[in-house]
Amino acid sequence: MSNDAALKEPFESLDRQRLSAALGMWIFLASEVLFFGGMFLGMTIYRQIHPDAIMEAARETNVLFGSINTALLLISSVTMVLADKAAEKGLKSAVLAFLAATAALGLCFLVLKGFEYREDIHEHLVPGPDFKLHTPAAQLFFGFYWIMTGVHAVHLTIAIVAVSTYFVRIWRGGFPFEGSAALPVLGLYWHLVDIIWIFLYPLLYLGGRT
Amino acid sequence: MTDAAAIRSAEAKEPPSYLKAGRTVASWLTTTDHKRIALLYFGSITFFFFIGGAAATLIRLELISPEGRFFTNDGYNRLFTLHGVIMVWFFLVPSIPTTFGNFLLPLMVGAKDVAFPRLNLMSWYLNMAGGLLVLACLILGGVDTGWTFYTPFSSMFSNGYVVLAAAAVFVAGFSTIATGVNFIVTVHVLRAPGMTWFRLPLFVWTQYATAAVIVLATPVLAISLLLLMAERLFGLPIFDPAHGGDPVLFQHLFWFYSHPAVYIMVLPAFGVISEIVTCFSRRRIFGYTAMIWAILGIAVIGFFVWGHHMFVAGMSPFAALVFSFLSFVVAVPSAIKVFNWTFTLYRGQIYFEAPMIYALGFIGLFTTGGLSGLFTASLPIDVHVTDSYFVVAHFHYIMVGGSVSAFFGALHFWWPKITGRLAPDRWARFSAILMYFGFNFTFFPQFVMGYLGMNRRYHHYAPEFQIYHVTSSAGAAILAAAYLLPMGYLTWSLFYGRKAGDNPWGATGLEWQTTSPPPRENFVEQPRVDEGPYLYHPDQVAPFEEAPERRQQHDPQGKSDPTRAGMEE
Amino acid sequence: MTAQTRSRTDRAELWRLSRGSLVIGVALMALLALTLVFAYVPMGAWNAPVSYAIAAAKALLVAAFFMKLKSSPALLTLAALAGLFWLATLFALSLTDYPFRQAGERITAPVPSRIGTESPL
Numbered sequence: 001m002s003n004d005a006a007l008k009e010p011f012e013s014l015d016r017q018r019l020s021a022a023l024g025m026w027i028f029l030a031s032e033v034l035f036f037g038g039m040f041l042g043m044t045i046y047r048q049i050h051p052d053a054i055m056e057a058a059r060e061t062n063v064l065f066g067s068i069n070t071a072l073l074l075i076s077s078v079t080m081v082l083a084d085k086a087a088e089k090g091l092k093s094a095v096l097a098f099l100a101a102t103a104a105l106g107l108c109f110l111v112l113k114g115f116e117y118r119e120d121i122h123e124h125l126v127p128g129p130d131f132k133l134h135t136p137a138a139q140l141f142f143g144f145y146w147i148m149t150g151v152h153a154v155h156l157t158i159a160i161v162a163v164s165t166y167f168v169r170i171w172r173g174g175f176p177f178e179g180s181a182a183l184p185v186l187g188l189y190w191h192l193v194d195i196i197w198i199f200l201y202p203l204l205y206l207g208g209r210t
Numbered sequence: 211m212t213d214a215a216a217i218r219s220a221e222a223k224e225p226p227s228y229l230k231a232g233r234t235v236a237s238w239l240t241t242t243d244h245k246r247i248a249l250l251y252f253g254s255i256t257f258f259f260f261i262g263g264a265a266a267t268l269i270r271l272e273l274i275s276p277e278g279r280f281f282t283n284d285g286y287n288r289l290f291t292l293h294g295v296i297m298v299w300f301f302l303v304p305s306i307p308t309t310f311g312n313f314l315l316p317l318m319v320g321a322k323d324v325a326f327p328r329l330n331l332m333s334w335y336l337n338m339a340g341g342l343l344v345l346a347c348l349i350l351g352g353v354d355t356g357w358t359f360y361t362p363f364s365s366m367f368s369n370g371y372v373v374l375a376a377a378a379v380f381v382a383g384f385s386t387i388a389t390g391v392n393f394i395v396t397v398h399v400l401r402a403p404g405m406t407w408f409r410l411p412l413f414v415w416t417q418y419a420t421a422a423v424i425v426l427a428t429p430v431l432a433i434s435l436l437l438l439m440a441e442r443l444f445g446l447p448i449f450d451p452a453h454g455g456d457p458v459l460f461q462h463l464f465w466f467y468s469h470p471a472v473y474i475m476v477l478p479a480f481g482v483i484s485e486i487v488t489c490f491s492r493r494r495i496f497g498y499t500a501m502i503w504a505i506l507g508i509a510v511i512g513f514f515v516w517g518h519h520m521f522v523a524g525m526s527p528f529a530a531l532v533f534s535f536l537s538f539v540v541a542v543p544s545a546i547k548v549f550n551w552t553f554t555l556y557r558g559q560i561y562f563e564a565p566m567i568y569a570l571g572f573i574g575l576f577t578t579g580g581l582s583g584l585f586t587a588s589l590p591i592d593v594h595v596t597d598s599y600f601v602v603a604h605f606h607y608i609m610v611g612g613s614v615s616a617f618f619g620a621l622h623f624w625w626p627k628i629t630g631r632l633a634p635d636r637w638a639r640f641s642a643i644l645m646y647f648g649f650n651f652t653f654f655p656q657f658v659m660g661y662l663g664m665n666r667r668y669h670h671y672a673p674e675f676q677i678y679h680v681t682s683s684a685g686a687a688i689l690a691a692a693y694l695l696p697m698g699y700l701t702w703s704l705f706y707g708r709k710a711g712d713n714p715w716g717a718t719g720l721e722w723q724t725t726s727p728p729p730r731e732n733f734v735e736q737p738r739v740d741e742g743p744y745l746y747h748p749d750q751v752a753p754f755e756e757a758p759e760r761r762q763q764h765d766p767q768g769k770s771d772p773t774r775a776g777m778e779e
Numbered sequence: 780m781t782a783q784t785r786s787r788t789d790r791a792e793l794w795r796l797s798r799g800s801l802v803i804g805v806a807l808m809a810l811l812a813l814t815l816v817f818a819y820v821p822m823g824a825w826n827a828p829v830s831y832a833i834a835a836a837k838a839l840l841v842a843a844f845f846m847k848l849k850s851s852p853a854l855l856t857l858a859a860l861a862g863l864f865w866l867a868t869l870f871a872l873s874l875t876d877y878p879f880r881q882a883g884e885r886i887t888a889p890v891p892s893r894i895g896t897e898s899p900l
């Protein structure tokens with residue numbers, strides 16, 4: 001019965017509806033890849049033009065925060081996938097537990113990122129007149145550092161809000177989570193946010209460590 | 211084309227049209243019906259077209275005299291920036307996809323609605339939010355960077371409301387991405403039984419290709435604007451040469467979107483023209499498959515040519531060569547399309563009704579614009595004409611002569627389907643011809659003066675160019691009249707126009723098989739398709755022999771059909 | 780079926796469902812450790828390619844298994860590849876420019892003192 005509740009206009013079968021939702025999300029993700037791609041292009045070019053200055057700046061980020069955060073996001077992707085799998089089998093309490101864990105891991109990431117930002121500000125790593133490093137091009141790296149991590153954090157915040165919303169709706173009952181395309185699609189978005197961080201990690205934290 | 215008899219028989223219990231499915235304002239503002247959302251978009255787009263048009267009028271007024279009488283330098287900069295920003299992002303980019311695309315795509319593929327109806331509504335609200343931001347920017351005082359927002363002027367020196375304008379474009383970009391996602395999924399998933407990919411009308415193919423370009427190009431515009439806003443607001447050195455940054459990087463990102471954006475504006479126009487030319491020459495489209503490959507080729511190669519906007523920006527000579535070569539390559543599929551429309555006319559039975567006149571005007575103007583594009587793709591000539599009125603004329607021929615003509619052609623062609631009423635054809639033909647002449651009066655002199663050295667974006671100019679500017683401004687007055695006239699007679703036709711039947715032009719295509727205006731669910735019964743598109747005559751007949759009797763009847767507004775006489779008011 | 784037995788079968792089913800994903804998760808953590816270690820191994824010009832190759836491997840795991848590309852219709856993979864293809868276009872054509880700039884147009888590293896003198900304050 002719950003499957004019929006998930007079916008919406010203009011679709012006539014649940015399979016088509018789920019395929020559409022997944023396809024729509026994948027197209028949007030392709031769009032997101034190009035959105036972040038523009039910033040990766042900028043960094044690639046500047047790194048090629050000013051290799052020494054960029055590496056000098058890359059050494060200044062806190063690799064401990066970066067690595068822990070990477071681990072948190074990778075684990076959150078696992079819990080997200082488990083929530084989706086549990087939903088397919090209709091295991092409500094497991095879905096709720098995994099969604100809660102996913103949102104919590106995402107929140108931990110943001111909190112740690114906040115601490116890291118505080119430290120960065122404290123160390124004068126914000127581009128401007130009293131920037132820590134004296135090579136002008138080093139500021140280019142931190143220009144991108146702030147905007148890339150900031151935009152990523154915005155994406156993650158949206159994902160956390162969405163996960164929490166679905167948590168509440170499933171918890172209250174009446175939400176046909178077994179047949180709904182919502183959870184798998186939300187999972188796709190969550191994993192993309194994870195993948196972007198997977199590439200930000202070597203770009204921002206691993207350069208110039210040797 | 212479909213099981214028309216089944217639809218006919220069901221007409222007895224005809225459901226109310228989408229226009230009558232709810233009459234309150236709230237029923238419009240919360241609708242998820244693609245047809246109503248199309249009309250909401252019509253409203254917003256018309257509004258911005260007239261704001262952008264008002265700016266254009268002021269520009270042409272200012273340029274009548276060489277000494278810049280009415281505006282300060284700064285005021286003039288803000289004026290042409292406003293004209294560009296509004297016309298590009300709030301009229302041209304959304305124009306055909308969000309109105310005719312929204313209205314017709316589900317009808318043409320035989321679906322009840324687009325794949326994500328609520329996302330479709332959200333897209334309109336995002337567009338409105340962007341529109342409000344751009345209006346706020348206009349009221350506060352505007353921007354002076356030109357529509358291209360080039361750094362470092364925009365990020366460090368401009369004293370206009372750059373962030374507000376960039377944010378407006380950013381938000382409007384999200385709205386078009388939502389529409390693009392919706393269209394792609396709709397075409398993939400919601401085609402009616404039997405509606406294979408190679409039975410789709412070319413209008414659907416162009417919407418599909420446009421949606422793909424939107425989805426893949428717009429995010430890069432978004433990120434270039436976001437980086438620009440970050441540099442301006444927070445002083446992050448992204449494109450700042452003093453820190454070793456490269457302002458040309460902004461141009462790379464900006465034009466990665468903005469060249470394909472030309473195809474976002476003109477591909478849907480190609481679709482409209484293909485529908486109109488076949489219908490009013492009673493001929494199958496010449497080279498249907500070639501047309502599809504040309505559409506897809508334009509959509510893909512259109513991404514490889516953006517550097518032709520940057521030949522004098524300090525790019526490497528190697529990049530300039532590559533981009534120049536690829537820009538010539540992208541002209542090939544466009545030329546294929548023009549040739550195929552012309553071949554479609556060959557031995558057709560051409561009816562010169564208003565949509566057809568707009569379409570023929572399109573072919574002429576687009577060809578002129580496209581040929582002048584080859585001039586600008588060629589390196590040495592481009593160095594000579596960069597930032598001159600030659601370039602201004604070139605892209606106006608494509609965007610105004612091309613896209614806007616097609617928009618008006620589509621408006622007249624599908625007006626009976628959308629409203630259920632016929633527009634007065636004599637007035638419509640008059641304004642179509644007026645538009646063609648007004649347009650050429652306005653923009654042809656700009657080719658000449660641009661080649662002779664008149665720079666764009668200046669309101670003081672050498673007196674020898676005045677004759678061209680005066681001609682151009684006089685043409686603009688005619689053009690303005692040609693744009694205002696339809697407002698009058700189309701509104702009149704809503705109340706007094708003759709009632710249109712289901713298929714007043716005798717056209718093929720699923721949208722003509724349902725009632726005018728269509729019911730909320732589009733079709734009473736799920737349509738089934740077992741034939742290809744544009745079957746205006748049996749295969750292999752028309753090109754080889756004159757056989758008018760074997761062609762499907764064209765019924766120009768029901769004049770020849772005595773049974774329709776009762777429908778007149 | 781009592782509530783207790785049901786919860787036991789649920790738990791068993793859950794374990795069966797999650798085994799595969801947990802293995803991928805462990806592999807991801809191993810790759811993370813690997814890339815962190817390699818970042819401190821002096822390999823000259825090879826440090827960056829290695830770290831990005833490992834990132835690509837991680838992304839591939841996430842896309843193929845967590846995002847289910849491996850078991851989805853090819854259409855979805857096509858959408859993903861479209862994103863990558865156009866990203867490659869953006870990079871490839873932009874890189875016809877920068878490495879081939881003429882001497883006068885090349886971006887050079889500015890001198891540190893210039894910034895202080897340019898400030899209006």
Ligand SMILES: [Cu+2]
Nearest residue numbers: 469516518519
């Ligand atoms: Cu271009």
